[in-house]
């Protein structure tokens with residue numbers, strides 16, 4: 561139980577990595593706020609899993625592209641649980657689009673969710689954490705679900721890469737500004753994990769073959785490959801860890817090709 565009695569928010573937690581993190585956090589002893597935009601049924605399933613682990617959960621519908629909804633998510637958490645210890649800004653989207661065809665709508669859609677929404681989720685949580693630090697000397701944990709593409713390019717995903725590249729420096733910037741309030745800020749950078757976001761890749765045998773050839777550990781990741789590092793970063797054990805990115809990618813980022 562590495563997160564005993566902590567209060568965590570995980571954005572975009574009705575599916576994929578976010579859901580696995582929410583369920584793992586509950587098994588580690590945390591109460592969890594589950595956020596979804598459209599998939600109420602899947603969010604309800606996640607709530608059931610949190611409760612089955614013996615913890616309290618709260619489901620909040622909120623669109624992470626809408627700053628007032630992001631703030632409402634955090635405020636509802638504090639109203640319900642009295643505080644927020646951990647914010648995992650996980651919600652994200654991507655869509656293959658050739659760079660010459662990216663229009664303003666596509667750019668804004670990606671940026672509003674992946675970068676602006678993540679920033680305001682972190683900022684709103686940090687305001688509560690900072691107040692708590694002033695009152696009780698306890699800070700908090702912010703974790704951005706970034707990507708290997710905060711570091712390496714991805715053809716047909718220029719806006720997505722820009723959003724994750726933005727998270728790289730956002731993490732560093734928040735870490736240096738918020739350290740004096742004992743708020744840590746870190747990025748988790750997955751690479752090719754089996755989730756709905758990768759449906760186009762997972763349905764294409766040729767692309768899977770290429771990907772495996774570029775992955776030293778020789779397989780595609782599972783959501784539970786990611787939850788361990790997120791749990792560590794959220795835990796007391798990571799109290800001196802801030803401003804860094806942790807790659808969970810089977811070696812994909814640094815693979816070497818002749």
Ligand code: NAI
Nearest residue numbers: 572575576577597623624650651652707750752753755757
């Ligand atoms: P996913 O598609 O299952 O999860 C994304 C979640 O974000 C979904 O639950 C979706 O409903 C939610 N979401 C999307 N737009 C939203 C909005 N406007 N408001 C609230 N929620 C919204 O896919 P996955 O893989 O679990 O993605 C989670 C995060 O991990 C994303 O930020 C993604 O960029 C990142 N990631 C995933 C990788 C992978 O290989 N699966 C690799 C690198 C990064």
